[in-house]
Amino acid sequence: xxxxxxxxxxxxxxxLEQLQLERLQATLNRVYKNVTFYRxxxxxxxxxxxxxxxxxxxxxxxxxxxxxxxxxxxYGMFAVPLRxxxxxxxxxGTTEKPVVVGYTRNDIKAWTNLVARVMTAAGxxxxxxxxITFSYGLYTGAFGFHYGAEAIxxxxxxxxxxxxxxxxxxxxxYRTSALISTPTYAMTLAERMERIGVxxxxxxxxxxxxxxxxxxxxxxxxxxxxxxxxxxxxxxLSEIIGPxxxxxxEYRCGMHIFEDAFIPEIVDPLTGEQLSxxxxxxxxxxTIKKEAFPMIRYRTGDMTSLVYGTCRCGRTMVRMNKxxxxxxxxxxxxxxxxxxxxxxxxxxxxxxxxxxxxxxADRRGANDLLEVYVEAAEGTFFDEMKRQKAFLEMxxxxxxxxxxxxxxxxxxxxxxxxRHEGKAGSVIDRRKx
Amino acid sequence: MLKIKNxxxxxxxxxxxxxxxxxxxxxEIVALIGSNGAGKTTILNTVSAVTPAANGEIHFxxxxxxxxxxxxxxxxxxxxxxxxxxxxxxxxxxDNLELGAYLRSDxxxxxxxxxxDKNQVYALFPHLGERRKQIAGTLSxxxxxxxxxxRALMAKPRLLLLDEPAMGLAPLLVQEIFRVIEELxxxxxxxxxxxxxxxxxxxKVADRGYVLETxxxxxxxxxxxxxxxxxxxxxxxGKDRKEIWER
Numbered sequence: 001x002x003x004x005x006x007x008x009x010x011x012x013x014x015x016l017e018q019l020q021l022e023r024l025q026a027t028l029n030r031v032y033k034n035v036t037f038y039r040x041x042x043x044x045x046x047x048x049x050x051x052x053x054x055x056x057x058x059x060x061x062x063x064x065x066x067x068x069x070x071x072x073x074x075y076g077m078f079a080v081p082l083r084x085x086x087x088x089x090x091x092x093g094t095t096e097k098p099v100v101v102g103y104t105r106n107d108i109k110a111w112t113n114l115v116a117r118v119m120t121a122a123g124x125x126x127x128x129x130x131x132i133t134f135s136y137g138l139y140t141g142a143f144g145f146h147y148g149a150e151a152i153x154x155x156x157x158x159x160x161x162x163x164x165x166x167x168x169x170x171x172x173x174y175r176t177s178a179l180i181s182t183p184t185y186a187m188t189l190a191e192r193m194e195r196i197g198v199x200x201x202x203x204x205x206x207x208x209x210x211x212x213x214x215x216x217x218x219x220x221x222x223x224x225x226x227x228x229x230x231x232x233x234x235x236x237l238s239e240i241i242g243p244x245x246x247x248x249x250e251y252r253c254g255m256h257i258f259e260d261a262f263i264p265e266i267v268d269p270l271t272g273e274q275l276s277x278x279x280x281x282x283x284x285x286x287t288i289k290k291e292a293f294p295m296i297r298y299r300t301g302d303m304t305s306l307v308y309g310t311c312r313c314g315r316t317m318v319r320m321n322k323x324x325x326x327x328x329x330x331x332x333x334x335x336x337x338x339x340x341x342x343x344x345x346x347x348x349x350x351x352x353x354x355x356x357x358x359x360x361a362d363r364r365g366a367n368d369l370l371e372v373y374v375e376a377a378e379g380t381f382f383d384e385m386k387r388q389k390a391f392l393e394m395x396x397x398x399x400x401x402x403x404x405x406x407x408x409x410x411x412x413x414x415x416x417x418x419r420h421e422g423k424a425g426s427v428i429d430r431r432k433x
Numbered sequence: 434m435l436k437i438k439n440x441x442x443x444x445x446x447x448x449x450x451x452x453x454x455x456x457x458x459x460x461e462i463v464a465l466i467g468s469n470g471a472g473k474t475t476i477l478n479t480v481s482a483v484t485p486a487a488n489g490e491i492h493f494x495x496x497x498x499x500x501x502x503x504x505x506x507x508x509x510x511x512x513x514x515x516x517x518x519x520x521x522x523x524x525x526x527x528d529n530l531e532l533g534a535y536l537r538s539d540x541x542x543x544x545x546x547x548x549x550d551k552n553q554v555y556a557l558f559p560h561l562g563e564r565r566k567q568i569a570g571t572l573s574x575x576x577x578x579x580x581x582x583x584r585a586l587m588a589k590p591r592l593l594l595l596d597e598p599a600m601g602l603a604p605l606l607v608q609e610i611f612r613v614i615e616e617l618x619x620x621x622x623x624x625x626x627x628x629x630x631x632x633x634x635x636x637k638v639a640d641r642g643y644v645l646e647t648x649x650x651x652x653x654x655x656x657x658x659x660x661x662x663x664x665x666x667x668x669x670x671g672k673d674r675k676e677i678w679e680r
Contacts (some may be wrong), residue, residue, distance in 0.1 A: 015456075018436055022454045022653050026643075029651045050451045050649050084663040106658045167560065238504045 001250050001313070004120035004152070005113060007313045008260040016316065020055055020263055023288035028052055028061075031294050034079040037072055038296060055263065060382065063267075063284065064298045066099065069239065074100040080292050090138045091238040101140075101238050102292040108147070110289055111241050114258055116146025118247030121256065121313075122232035123207050124178050126153030131176040133185055134211065135161045135259050140242025141211045145180045148244065154178070161185075164192045175204040182212035183219045190226035200227045209234055210242055214323050214341070218348040237319065239298055240285050246320055251312050254319030261289040264318060265297070266306055269327035277306040282327040283320065301326050303339060329427055331361050333368045333405045342429050343372055343407070346398050351379050356417045357425040368431070370407040372399070375414050382411060434459045434624050435480065435511075435592055440489030440499070442472075442479045449475045451648040452489070457592065462618055462625045464635040464656065466669050467645035473628040474490075474516060475648075477594040480626070481513045482506055493592065508536055512590035516597045516628075518581040522570030524562055529569050529580055530554060533587030547587070548662030554583040557613055582613065592624045593617070599631050607631070611638050632669040636660050 005010050011019070028049035031038040036386050041062055052058075069077060072093050078085065085102040103111065124130065130149040134142035136158060149156045157174055159167055168189065170176065179186065186208060193200050203238045208223060208231045215223075223231045224425075236243035245262060246255035257264050257393055266281040267274050275281040283300045287293075302323040325339030332338070340359050347355055356375040361368065374395075376382035381391050388411065393408045418426065435457040442450040450472050457463045465473040478484040480491060480502045484678040491499040498506050512533075531538075534547045555562030558579040565571065569580060573653050578598055585593060595614070615638050617623045629635035636642060636656040644652040644665060652662070659665050 016453070018438065018456055021438065022643075022650065023458065025452060025454055026650045026653050028645075029649045033646075033651065053452065081666065104663070105661055106654070109658070109661075 001123060001126070002120055003314060004012065004117040006314075008258070009117060009256070009317055011260065011316055013316055017055065020288060023260075024055065024058070024263065024286065025050070026050055027286075027288050027290075027294050028296070031079055031296060035077060035294070037068065037077060043187055057262065058265070058286065058297065059285060061297055063272065064296055066239070066299070066301070069099045070097050073097045073422055075102070077295075078292055079294050080101050080104060085292050087143075089140045089143075089238055089242065091140075092166055098138075099239055104291040107241075107290055110261065111244055112147035112151045114241065114244030114261060115144045116151040116291065117148075118234045118256060119145070119148045119154075119178075119209065120154055121247045121249045121315075122209050122234070123230065123250065124149065124152060124154055124209075128152075128154040128178045128207075129157060129174055129176045129204070130154045130178040130180060131159055131167070131171060131174075133156045133159055133161060133167060133179070133181040140236070140238045141180075143207065144236070144241075144243040145211075148179075149178075156207050159401070164188060167197065168193055168196070168198055171203055171205065171241070172198065177204045177206050179208045181208070181210060183210045183215045183223060183231075184213065186223045186231075187219070190223070194226075203228075205229050207232065211236065216341075216345055216348065217322070218345065220323060233322065235302075235323070237300060237302075239289065240287060240295060242302070245285070249311060249313040249315060253311065254307050254321050256311065256315050256317040257306075259317050262287055264306060264320065266304070267299075268331060269303070277308055277318070280305045280324060283323075295380060299327075301328050303327055303330070329368070330380060331359070331427065331429060333361060333370050333403075336403065336405045338370070338403045340425055342403050343399055344425055345403050346395070347372075347374060350395055350398065351377060355380070356419070358417050359425065359427045360430065362430045368405075370405060372407050372409045373412050373417065374409060375417050376411050377414065380411055434461075434494055435626065436490075436492040437476075437480070438490045438492075440476075440479060440486045440491060442475055442484055442486050444475075444484070449484075449648050449665060450479060450486075453645075453648070453650055455643050455650060455653070457624050457626050459591075459624055460618060460622045461641065462614070462627060462639045464627045464629060464632070464639035464642040464659075466629075466632045466642050466659065466665065468633065468668070470647075471645040472648040473645055474596055476645075477513055477596050477626065477628055480506075481511060481594060483513070494517075504536060506592075507588055508540070510589070510591040511594065512582045512585040512588045512592075513609040514585045514596060514598065516600070518577045520569045520577055520580050520584065524569055525566050526569055526572070526580060527551070527565045529584050530561075530587050533584035536588060550587055550589065552677070554586055557586075557616065558583055575602050575609070578602060578606070578610060582610070586617075590623065592626065595625060595627045595629075597628055597630055599629060599634055607634060614638055632665070633671075635659075640660075 032049045058239045086105050087103040090098040090100045208229045220231045232248050234247040236245040246257040248255045263286040265284040269282040282303050283302045303323045303325050304320045304323045307319045325341035329340050355377045358373045360371040381387040392409050400406045437455050440453045467473050479486050486499050598610050639656040642659045643650050
């Protein structure tokens with residue numbers, strides 16, 4: 001399959017490390033000069049950015065957290081004057097202030113190129129009709145894929161969100177071949193097609209790229225089966241650039257992080273200590289090519305692990321595994337780190353689809369308790385007591401084998417668990433109150 | 434081809450290069466941008482060991498050259514065209530060129546080969562070809578610059594270090610010099626590390642560039658990106674002013 005930017009994507013490791021060092025040093029010198037936040041912490045810790053001699057010395061620099069970004073709302077983290085910023089996006093902030101990110105003209109170009117790499121790796125070509133069903137607004141998703149697709153030379157259909165039947169009509173009539181959506185919306189499209197009698201197999205649709213929420217393996221299989229497409233995974237976040245941080249190649253062995261633009265690290269979410277690449281921990285990213293909004297050791301909150309080594313596709317860029325939950329969702333139950341996403345994947349594997357669920361952590365005496373409430377659905381034997389009991393025991397056993405601690409699983413009536421947009425589950429930790 | 438890692442250079446107590454890392458790939462033209470005293474020329478002088486690095490590493494084609502002497506570095510294929518030309522004024526054009534091949538004849542290379550390269554320089558700079566016997570000191574500024582480049586080429590470099598080739602030259606001559614720089618890369622695959630006060634001209638021929646400030650690299654980007662960078666435009670390009678020859 002084609003590689004969009006082989007010069008960088010397949011760069012020999014030694015050359016890549018030299019380039020990373022050059023760009024890291026330049027970025028550190030630049031943020032020290034232009035961003036008060038960084039100058040202050042460097043001065044406080046007596047770090048002279050100009051003395052940074054190797055990539056491994058990055059650990060001397062403190063992390064940048066989402067909280068730091070909020071404290072500097074809206075423009076405090078910008079490294080260029082506003083008049084040089086040609087675009088502003090912002091990330092979600094339902095209760096607190098959002099995070100505002102900016103792009104110079106060069107940043108937009110670099111972003112475009114990065115998303116073109118992701119889309120090319122996913123198999124999108126100039127012959128594709130790309131339907132983008134993300135919201136064209138403050139979020140980075142729609143614009144990122146829009147630019148990437150245009151750079152490749154594909155035709156973009158910027159439908160935006162909603163109006164599912166019209167989306168399906170466009171898909172049929174305009175012969176959409178690539179779908180950009182959230183995994184949930186891909187399922188919604190499939191269900192609606194079924195309801196209105198549209199056969200997805202008769203569409204020109206052949207490939208999907210997803211964003212907004214993690215694409216679990218169960219979901220991927222379901223989407224591929226129901227829409228008859230190749231569903232590919234990619235990774236990105238607004239604070240870093242938007243989509244275009246990493247993307248999966250045809251071998252599906254993790255997502256290649258574009259290391260000529262970002263330096264990834266894996267750290268222990270509690271101690272902040274850097275872990276070896278292979279261990280699961282929180283992903284920390286440093287941007288080394290951005291002008292307007294450089295981020296030094298930004299804590300993404302996403303749990304993953306990294307695989308180094310040249311891939312069968314020819315890319316030398318490190319691969320990140322599918323994210324295994326959010327570090328801020330992590331619960332410590334009797335000393336064991338538990339991620340809600342682990343429980344979700346167990347449920348999805350057993351029930352078939354992702355049921356709505358709620359995880360409750362509580363404390364009785366000195367003992368941590370973990371309870372999982374699952375909404376009854378098809379396949380949970382809601383009206384057969386005996387089979388239900390056996391079913392729940394089976395789920396409990398499976399959860400225990402996956403997360404390493406026992407949990408009590410209870411079935412509740414449909415539609416009794418509060419819905420959170422785009423998410424199947426929620427977590428309550430009563431021990432904190 | 435050229436790889437510089439964490440290089441520090443001092444002039445006495447003055448810390449002129451602070452942990453500079455950069456590279457030039459084979460066949461690439463790389464420009465160093467920055468104001469006076471930023472360390473651009475020092476980088477060239479450090480690579481050629483005229484002012485050796487205090488620490489750090491410089492690799493040329495895989496060989497560590499930061500501890501080698503200037504003549505060894507020239508022998509390996511790195512030639513410098515110094516700022517202000519510094520040709521041998523009392524000598525003829527021809528003699529100046531032959532001196533550029535001094536290390537080669539010293540190493541026993543045939544006169545015929547050196548002769549051939551001399552003719553190549555004349556082909557590159559027809560102006561010089563017409564003035565072979567003229568005393569170098571009586572050449573015009575532009576011709577002297579051509580001679581300085583020609584002399585560097587006589588050592589058959591694979592990497593050319595060019596310091597301010599356009600300085601003090603009339604617009605037409607600037608154009609001529611940069612035409613030759615591009616031709617060198619195209620025809621002979623010569624890599625070029627270029628220092629030029631006139632950043633716009635430099636970025637027009639360069640593939641990539643580094644921006645220096647007080648001895649530190651603060652930006653590494655493609656030439657196109659640097660030309661579009663507002664900071665660079667404001668500080669080094671004189672945004673709205675085009676050179677006469679560019680019109």
